[in-house]
Amino acid sequence: xxxxxxxxxxxxxxxxxxxxxxxxKKENWKILTVFSPIHFSEIQEIVGHKTSTVRYLTLIGxxxxxxxxxxxGVYAHLSFKLITSGKPVIPPIPFIVPFxxxxxxxxxxxxxxxxxxxxxLPRVKLPAAYDPRFSEDxxxxxxxxxxxxxxxxxxxxxxxxxxxxxxxxx
Amino acid sequence: MEGLNYQDVNREILRTLSRPPRSYxxxxxxxxxxxxxxxxxxTYQIFTGLGVTGLLHPSMWILYxxxxxxxxxxxxxxxxxxAILYLFRAKWRTPIARSAEAMTxxxxxxxxxxxxxHLGRVWIFYWIIPYPNQRTLWPNFQSPxxxxxxxxxxxxxxxxxxxxxxxxxxxxxxxxRAQGIRRKIYGFFALGWAGTDRQWHHYGAAYLxxxxxxxxxxxxxxxxxxxxxxxxxxxxxHSTIFAPYFVAGAIHSGLAMVxxxxxxxxxxxxFENIITLRDxxxxxxxxxxxxxxxxxxxxxxxxxxxxxxxxxxxxxxLFRAFGHWAFMFWVMVFCNxxxxxFFFFKRVRTRLWSLLTIAILINIGMYAERFVIIIGSMAQDxxxxxxxxxxxxxxxxxxxxxxxxxFLFLFLLFAKFLPSISIAExxxxxxxxxxxxxxxxxxxx
Numbered sequence: 001x002x003x004x005x006x007x008x009x010x011x012x013x014x015x016x017x018x019x020x021x022x023x024x025k026k027e028n029w030k031i032l033t034v035f036s037p038i039h040f041s042e043i044q045e046i047v048g049h050k051t052s053t054v055r056y057l058t059l060i061g062x063x064x065x066x067x068x069x070x071x072x073g074v075y076a077h078l079s080f081k082l083i084t085s086g087k088p089v090i091p092p093i094p095f096i097v098p099f100x101x102x103x104x105x106x107x108x109x110x111x112x113x114x115x116x117x118x119x120x121l122p123r124v125k126l127p128a129a130y131d132p133r134f135s136e137d138x139x140x141x142x143x144x145x146x147x148x149x150x151x152x153x154x155x156x157x158x159x160x161x162x163x164x165x166x167x168x169x170x
Numbered sequence: 171m172e173g174l175n176y177q178d179v180n181r182e183i184l185r186t187l188s189r190p191p192r193s194y195x196x197x198x199x200x201x202x203x204x205x206x207x208x209x210x211x212x213t214y215q216i217f218t219g220l221g222v223t224g225l226l227h228p229s230m231w232i233l234y235x236x237x238x239x240x241x242x243x244x245x246x247x248x249x250x251x252x253a254i255l256y257l258f259r260a261k262w263r264t265p266i267a268r269s270a271e272a273m274t275x276x277x278x279x280x281x282x283x284x285x286x287x288h289l290g291r292v293w294i295f296y297w298i299i300p301y302p303n304q305r306t307l308w309p310n311f312q313s314p315x316x317x318x319x320x321x322x323x324x325x326x327x328x329x330x331x332x333x334x335x336x337x338x339x340x341x342x343x344x345x346x347r348a349q350g351i352r353r354k355i356y357g358f359f360a361l362g363w364a365g366t367d368r369q370w371h372h373y374g375a376a377y378l379x380x381x382x383x384x385x386x387x388x389x390x391x392x393x394x395x396x397x398x399x400x401x402x403x404x405x406x407x408h409s410t411i412f413a414p415y416f417v418a419g420a421i422h423s424g425l426a427m428v429x430x431x432x433x434x435x436x437x438x439x440x441f442e443n444i445i446t447l448r449d450x451x452x453x454x455x456x457x458x459x460x461x462x463x464x465x466x467x468x469x470x471x472x473x474x475x476x477x478x479x480x481x482x483x484x485x486x487x488l489f490r491a492f493g494h495w496a497f498m499f500w501v502m503v504f505c506n507x508x509x510x511x512f513f514f515f516k517r518v519r520t521r522l523w524s525l526l527t528i529a530i531l532i533n534i535g536m537y538a539e540r541f542v543i544i545i546g547s548m549a550q551d552x553x554x555x556x557x558x559x560x561x562x563x564x565x566x567x568x569x570x571x572x573x574x575x576x577f578l579f580l581f582l583l584f585a586k587f588l589p590s591i592s593i594a595e596x597x598x599x600x601x602x603x604x605x606x607x608x609x610x611x612x613x614x615x
Binding site: 012013014015016033034035036037038039040041043044047049051052053054055058062069072073076077079080082091094095097098100101102104105107108109111112114115116118119120121122123124125126127130132134135136137161 | 175176177180300302306307308309310311312316317320321323324327328331332334335339342343345346347361362363364365366367368369370371372373374375376377379380383384386387390394594597598602603604605606
């Protein structure tokens with residue numbers, strides 16, 4: 001994950017973590033990643049993530065799915081004309097159901113693929129900074145430090161309440 | 171969940187993944203025998219032909235279709251609980267959502283099996299799949315059977331993906347606790363999840379979207395299943411109330427199955443701290459609502475039969491209540507519409523034994539309902555010359571029992587090898603450790 005020298009601060013308390021994040025942000029240090037056992041919107045807000053592109057990709061999937069299933073249906077009906085009394089070969093009303101199912105199917109597949117790929121998954125090796133406690137009850141911040149600034153950042157993390165600060169290389 | 175912290179949640183839920191007692195293997199082995207027997211009977215049917223079943227004109231949709239509709243119905247509550255209640259922010263869904271989702275996946279798998287079993291020549295099932303082929307035959311996209319194929323396959327795919335998405339952070343937690351080969355397996359399925367801000371950001375957006383997309387799907391799937399019947403002109407099938415009636419019935423049966431599975435699960439794994447009586451009570455209250463909708467639907471069906479003045483409709487509904495399968499009809503009415511009303515009494519819905527008893531009664535009632543609608547309507551249509559009864563034969567009965575064994579078998583495997591309660595979502599309902607403002611610290615103070 002980190003190809004530049006970085007410090008990992010491990011926190012027990014959420015408010016300490018948020019405080020550390022705010023300070024790191026305020027002092028313009030580079031946050032490489034934040035680890036947490038669950039989703040906290042405050043973390044996302046402080047880190048400053050933009051709106052997830054997952055929603056646009058899901059929309060594209062939905063449009064693709066609906067149109068392709070209806071396209072397949074139209075092609076099928078034109079290839080094998082089942083003419084029953086005066087009924088149209090391509091009936092619009094019954095096609096709503098395949099359109100709906102196709103839309104949902106591909107939208108969901110795109111949503112899942114996009115969160116996996118946007119989250120930079122799947123990966124064989126866990127990030128070097130990862131600590132198994134992050135899936136339990138601990139939080140972590142990985143902050144890159146420029147040359148000569150290690151101690152400053154280390155002090156900042158400790159002051160904010162980090163129970164452990166350690167170096168993480170590339 | 172009072173008094174639990176993040177560590178407790180991991181410990182409580184992941185301890186169920188440890189080595190099970192001997193009785194577990196015994197039950198799993200017994201269920202496997204049931205599945206094997208079902209598979210043998212299906213093989214026998216393939217080699218001998220569908221004549222070994224009670225399939226005989228006019229009852230061309232036999233117990234297999236009853237099972238299909240029953241299992242699709244069971245599959246409904248999982249997505250209802252995980253998607254719809256998620257959007258409504260109903261907190262009581264959290265401890266039960268994972269098991270309900272697993273139940274959904276297994277129930278759809280089993281439901282999807284029955285059209286194949288009913289097909290007879292199962293090896294040519296691919297004829298229904300639309301693709302350019304040398305036969306120059308294409309399935310008819312106006313047919314409710316194609317709707318059904320699309321709806322069930324979509325529902326299955328969506329349910330699996332939704333379930334799996336929720337599982338990923340928990341699989342990572344299981345990976346971090348496991349050793350040896352188990353660590354590798356959990357690690358493989360956790361996809362290398364590390365709980366980074368980036369991962370949570372996209373994951374959160376996707377989960378919300380999945381819930382939003384799955385919600386209309388829940389309503390559509392059983393509506394489509396109901397159109398298998400409603401688009402036919404048979405009296406007893408041809409009704410416009412079928413879609414909402416079937417959807418309510420599906421949710422009713424699904425919720426009952428959730429209670430049937432979760433009460434023993436809670437007892438066996440000592441999940442009393444996580445799956446509280448209040449959560450089970452909320453399921454029971456929802457069952458009252460669906461039970462009332464079902465009861466209303468039964469009344470409306472009779473009203474329509476009377477008010478329409480259609481003699482065929484009238485005789486079909488009289489036949490249901492007083493004819494050959496009247497016993498099944500009254501079982502259906504009592505179990506689905508009357509028994510859930512006992513949940514109006516707090517004493518009934520806060521006792522485990524009464525919760526479980528009524529849930530099992532609803533399951534029986536919903537199976538009876540599928541039987542009454544599917545078998546009963548076909549047995550007596552327009553011309554008395556065309557009437558005839560269906561008698562259940564041992565082959566379809568064995569395959570049906572096999573399907574119940576398969577369902578329980580898969581659920582037991584799930585409960586033992588995967589976190590049966592969502593660790594991440596339970597944690598979201600707990601106040602995290604905060605140093606300041608007098609919140610509790612690591613020692614629970």
